[in-house]
Structures are given as C-alpha cells and as structure tokens.
Amino acid sequence: MNFFRMSIRHKIIMAFLLFIAAGTFLWALFYYRQYTLQKKICLLEAKSDLLNTILEARRYEKNFFLYKKEEDLKETIIYIDSAYDQLETILHKYGRYAYAKDLDSFKKKLSQYRTELSGLMSLYKNGRLNIKRLSRIDLDAKQALIRDLGRNITAHVEEMLNNEKIITERLLETMSNYHLIALVGIILISTIFVIFLMTSVLRPLKLIEDAIHKIRVGDYQHIPHIKTGDEFESLALSVNKMIKELDKRNQQLIQTEKMASLGTLTAGVAHELNNPLNNIYTSLQILLEELEEGDLEYQRSLLTETERQVERARDIIKALLEFSRERIFELKETNLSKLISKSISLIKPEIPPEVKVTVNVPEDLVVKIDANKIQQVLINLLMNAILAMNGKGVLSIEADSIDENRFFIKVSDTGIGIPKENLSKIFDPFFTTWERSTGSGLGLSVSKDIIQKHGGTIEVESKTGKGTTFTIILPKGDWK
Amino acid sequence: MNGLENKKILVVEDEELSRVNLERTLRKEGYEVIGVENGLKAIELLKKEKFDVILTDLKMELADGMKVLEVTKELQPETQVIIITGYATVESAVKAMKQGAYYYIAKPFRLDVIREIVKEALLRKIVMTGSHAS
Numbered sequence: 001m002n003f004f005r006m007s008i009r010h011k012i013i014m015a016f017l018l019f020i021a022a023g024t025f026l027w028a029l030f031y032y033r034q035y036t037l038q039k040k041i042c043l044l045e046a047k048s049d050l051l052n053t054i055l056e057a058r059r060y061e062k063n064f065f066l067y068k069k070e071e072d073l074k075e076t077i078i079y080i081d082s083a084y085d086q087l088e089t090i091l092h093k094y095g096r097y098a099y100a101k102d103l104d105s106f107k108k109k110l111s112q113y114r115t116e117l118s119g120l121m122s123l124y125k126n127g128r129l130n131i132k133r134l135s136r137i138d139l140d141a142k143q144a145l146i147r148d149l150g151r152n153i154t155a156h157v158e159e160m161l162n163n164e165k166i167i168t169e170r171l172l173e174t175m176s177n178y179h180l181i182a183l184v185g186i187i188l189i190s191t192i193f194v195i196f197l198m199t200s201v202l203r204p205l206k207l208i209e210d211a212i213h214k215i216r217v218g219d220y221q222h223i224p225h226i227k228t229g230d231e232f233e234s235l236a237l238s239v240n241k242m243i244k245e246l247d248k249r250n251q252q253l254i255q256t257e258k259m260a261s262l263g264t265l266t267a268g269v270a271h272e273l274n275n276p277l278n279n280i281y282t283s284l285q286i287l288l289e290e291l292e293e294g295d296l297e298y299q300r301s302l303l304t305e306t307e308r309q310v311e312r313a314r315d316i317i318k319a320l321l322e323f324s325r326e327r328i329f330e331l332k333e334t335n336l337s338k339l340i341s342k343s344i345s346l347i348k349p350e351i352p353p354e355v356k357v358t359v360n361v362p363e364d365l366v367v368k369i370d371a372n373k374i375q376q377v378l379i380n381l382l383m384n385a386i387l388a389m390n391g392k393g394v395l396s397i398e399a400d401s402i403d404e405n406r407f408f409i410k411v412s413d414t415g416i417g418i419p420k421e422n423l424s425k426i427f428d429p430f431f432t433t434w435e436r437s438t439g440s441g442l443g444l445s446v447s448k449d450i451i452q453k454h455g456g457t458i459e460v461e462s463k464t465g466k467g468t469t470f471t472i473i474l475p476k477g478d479w480k
Numbered sequence: 481m482n483g484l485e486n487k488k489i490l491v492v493e494d495e496e497l498s499r500v501n502l503e504r505t506l507r508k509e510g511y512e513v514i515g516v517e518n519g520l521k522a523i524e525l526l527k528k529e530k531f532d533v534i535l536t537d538l539k540m541e542l543a544d545g546m547k548v549l550e551v552t553k554e555l556q557p558e559t560q561v562i563i564i565t566g567y568a569t570v571e572s573a574v575k576a577m578k579q580g581a582y583y584y585i586a587k588p589f590r591l592d593v594i595r596e597i598v599k600e601a602l603l604r605k606i607v608m609t610g611s612h613a614s
Binding site: 268283286289 | 543587
C-alpha cells in the first residue's frame with residue numbers, strides 16, 4: 001500500500017502506530033539494559049565476595065606456613081571449598097551475564113590448590129605434622145607450589161573482577177549513548193510527523209480556506225489540484241465543483257439582473273427608434289411627392305441623410321443587442337470614453353429634459369475590462385442616479401487614471417441621497433427603496449460582484465437631499 | 481386657396497431632419513413656418529411672436545413639449561398646439577390633451593396626416609377667435 005495514496009485517517013493511525021511501536025521498542029531496550037546492569041552489579045558483589053574468600057584462604061595459608069598449625073590448614077581448605085561453592089553459585093545464577101575466561105583452568109587451579117592442601121593435611125597425625133614422611137626440601141618445594149598456586153588463583157579472580165568492572169562501566173556508557181540516540185530518534189519522528197501534518201493537513205486546508213476567501217470577494221477561482229489521494233483531494237474536488245456551480249449561479253444572477261434592466265431600457269430604446277424611423281419616413285414621403293420635380297441635388301442630399309438615419313437606427317439596435325447578449329467573463333482592451341458614451345446613449349430615453357448630463361472622461365483612456373459587464377454596472381448606476389433626481393438635477397460621470405495600474409469611474413447625482421441607515425445595505429441583494437422601480441433589487445449587488453470580479457472596489461458616499469456619488473476603482477488590466 | 485395662407489406655424493423639434501422635412505412640407509402648403517430645435521428657444525420666441533399653430537416634439541432637452549404647451553396656453557391661449565412624439569403612451573397623450581393640446585401624433589407619421597391636422601387646427605383657431613387675426 002502506497003503511504004502517499006492513503007486517507008488522512010489512515011495516515012494519522014499509521015503515524016501513531018509507528019510512534020507506539022518505536023516507544024515500545026525503546027522501552028523494552030531500556031528495560032533489558034537496566035536488567036542486565038542490575039545483574040552485573042549483583043555479579044560484581046558476588047565476585048568481590050569470592051575474591052575476599054580467596055584472600056581469606058590465603059591468609060590462613062600464610063599462617064599455616066608460618067606456624068604449621070593444623071587449624072590454619074583446615075581453615076584454608078574450608079575457605080577454598082567455600083570459594084568453590086561461590087564460583088558454582090555464580091556460574092549457576094549469573095552464568096549468562098558472568099565474564100568467565102579460562103574458567104576451566106581456574107577451576108583446575110583451584111582444585112589443584114585444594115589437592116595440595118589436602119595432601120599436607122594427610123601428613124598430620126594427632127595434631128602434629130609428621131615431618132619424617134617428608135624431607136625438609138620437599139616441604140619447601142610444596143610450600144612454594146602452594147603459594148604459587150594461591151597467587152595464581154588470586155590474580156585470576158582479581159582479573160575477572162576487573163574485567164567485570166570494565167564491562168559494567170562500558171554498559172553504563174552505552175546506556176547513556178542509547179538515551180541520546182533515543183532522544184534524537186524521538187525528535188526526528190516528531191519532526192517528520194509535524195512536517196507531515198503541515199504538508200498533508202495544513203497546506204491543503206490553507207488552499208481551501210484561500211479559495212473560499214476569494215469566493216467571498218467574488219473571485220471564483222478553482223483550488224489548485226491537490227493530489228494527496230486522501231480526504232483533501234476529494235474535498236478540493238467537491239469545493240471546486242461548488243465553486244463552478246456558484247460561478248454559474250452568479251453568472252445567471254448577473255444575466256437575470258441585466259435582463260431586468262434591459263426590460264426598462266428596451267421600452268425607451270424602442271421609442272428612441274421612432275426618431276430615425278420618422279426621419280426616414282418623412283424624407284421618403286417628400287422624395288415620392290417631389291419625384292417629378294427633379295431637383296436632383298436636393299433629392300441626393302435627402303437620400304444621403306436618410307442613409308445616415310438607417311445607420312443610426314442600426315447602431316441603436318446593435319447597442320441593445322450587444323448589451324443583452326450573455327457573455328462569459330472576458331477582459332478586453334476597451335476605450336472607456338466610448339463605453340461610457342454607449343451606455344449614456346442606451347439610457348438617453350430615460351433622461352428627463354431637466355436633467356443635465358456632464359461627462360468628463362479622457363478620450364484616450366484604454367483599459368482592460370469586460371466591457372459588457374462594466375456597461376451593465378454603468379447603466380445600473382446611471383438609472384439609479386436618474387431615479388434619485390426626480391426629473392431635475394445634474395448627472396455627472398467622471399473617469400481618469402489614478403496611477404499606472406489603476407483608474408476610477410465616478411457617477412454622481414444631485415438627487416435625494418441615501419439615508420445613513422441604508423448606506424450599508426444598498427449592496428445587499430434584493431434591497432431597494434425605489435417604490436416605482438421596475439428593477440430587481442439586484443442592481444447594486446450584481447454591480448459589486450462584477451467590480452470585485454475585476455479585482456476592483458465600489459464605494460458610495462451620500463448626503464440626504466444633496467446627492468450620491470459612486471466611486472469605482474479598477475485595475476487597468478493585465479491582472480490575474 | 482382655402483384662406484389659410486400666411487398663417488404662422490412654429491415647429492419645435494430636436495431631430496433636425498424631421499424638423500426640416502416638416503418645415504418644407506408646411507411651407508409648400510403656403511404657411512409661414514419657423515423651426516427651432518428646443519423648447520427653450522420656442523418659449524423665447526413665444527414671448528415675442530404670435531403663432532397660429534405650434535407643432536412640438538414631446539421629448540427634448542432643456543424644455544420639453546409639455547413645457548411649450550404650458551407656456552403657449554399661458555401666453556397665447558388661442559394658439560393650437562399639436563404634440564408629436566416618438567414616445568407615445570396613453571398616459572402622455574391623456575396628459576397632453578388634458579392640458580389643452582389640440583392633437584397628439586405618434587412618430588413615425590404620414591405627412592398627409594400632418595397637413596390635415598394642421599389645417600383642422602387652423603380652422604379651429606379661426607372658429608375660436610372668430611376672426612382671421614394673425
């Protein structure tokens with residue numbers, strides 16, 4: 001099973017199991033080491049007892065050779081027997097842990113030592129040493145042999161004890177090394193676990209959080225594909241599906257709102273068409289009536305004028321059709337001045353005679369925007385401004401660069417204004433105060449969506465009875 | 481001749497071609513015709529000159545047809561006002577007639593209808609004032 005394709009749940013369970021396994025292993029290792037150490041200390045004590053017994057035996061041996069007393073010899077043999085028993089006990093009890101080098105030769109030496117002592121013992125009769133049976137020289141040779149053996153035994157035991165000490169010290173040393181290795185290991189495993197949490201849990205969570213935050217400000221961008229093979233991958237897929245759906249709904253909402261304002265515009269535009277139509281109609285009637293009179297110059301100029309009126313009618317219909325068409329969001333280089341003129345021409349029929357319209361936009365300002373969507377916003381703001389002025393006032397549209405990267409559009413009216421308590425609500429969907437409005441109540445909410453989708457902001461300033469100003473700030477283009 | 485020659489007619493229309501066409505048509509009928517392109521100019525003119533019939537567009541910048549009608553009724557009550565509009569609705573027609581307009585014509589119109597209505601309006605003015613005053 002590939003670890004990287006497992007679910008988060010499985011990964012976390014795996015990580016914990018690994019932790020528990022490593023912990024158990026370390027605990028067992030330390031327990032075993034401590035047990036060994038304990039055994040070693042007991043062994044050291046036992047071996048040191050053995051050494052003492054042998055030293056005791058040797059003391060009696062020395063006394064014996066000095067005073068030739070049978071009791072001393074007896075004591076020596078008792079101690080040697082005792083030492084033999086102790087050795088047996090050590091081997092039996094700590095066999096696995098005991099350092100035992102040349103044990104057989106030691107045992108041999110010990111039994112030889114005892115045999116020699118027993119040999120001397122047999123020379124005693126009624127508490128006295130029967131010298132006759134042994135020449136003086138022989139006794140000296142015996143004495144030298146026994147002393148040599150005794151020294152040998154002592155040295156052997158001392159060496160055993162020393163080695164045992166060295167081994168114990170080494171054991172203590174490795175114990176502290178093991179502690180260090182275990183500490184490094186635990187830090188390493190913890191770090192890996194933290195890194196795993198960061199990359200497998202926190203990073204995808206952050207990506208999803210970022211995407212949701214973007215949606216909130218109107219940017220319906222997909223979460224970058226997460227290929228973890230776990231819950232996050234399926235969560236990201238679900239969130240992406242949701243974003244797609246939300247984007248679609250949002251597009252539909254924008255289009256619905258556009259259709260609502262188009263309803264208002266269409267009536268005005270249809271009426272507006274009657275003007276060029278009337279120009280054409282009356283011109284044609286005159287031409288027909290005066291056909292016979294043959295004033296060719298006049299007839300040509302009238303026909304030319306008629307042609308221009310047909311073009312005018314075509315442009316009006318084109319503007320309306322262009323506005324109504326449902327388009328996907330697309331940024332294109334747009335002349336802002338022309339776009340504003342087109343928007344004004346569409347709402348022209350709605351402008352009452354006593355509303356003055358002033359436009360202050362540099363003719364060469366070209367920006368990268370979705371012209372159709374920005375036009376929707378402009379028409380919205382213009383219609384609101386006209387409604388707010390109740391047939392009289394000044395409607396001004398201003399636009400210009402702010403700096404290299406940004407520009408602004410300002411739509412101001414001298415209308416009734418928006419009460420303070422409503423200012424925060426005007427961008428909410430379905431909030432409207434127009435009693436005679438044919439609008440959907442979605443105008444400003446959709447406008448805000450469109451501006452945010454461009455990465456811009458829309459703000460409102462208003463004074464009751466004085467008027468309202470909407471300020472849009474947008475990036476000039478080439479943003480992502 | 482029907483005795484309506486030299487009657488003074490004011491044409492108020494911001495659509496230049498329509499205005500010029502109306503002027504030409506009415507001049508051919510023998511009337512004295514003056515054309516202006518907005519309501520304000522018409523009102524200025526009304527203060528100085530008397531007209532027999534006024535043909536005015538309804539929707540214009542500065543001052544609209546209703547304003548022209550209102551001023552005409554105030555300054556020259558006997559003058560007949562014919563409203564022409566591309567924005568014809570029942571409401572605006574009723575409002576115009578209530579304010580004393582003689583007729584309400586929707587764009588696009590036949591020139592014959594204009595000739596007919598202007599003639600009727602002139603005759604009505606004669607009936608109303610009882611003389612050929614101009």
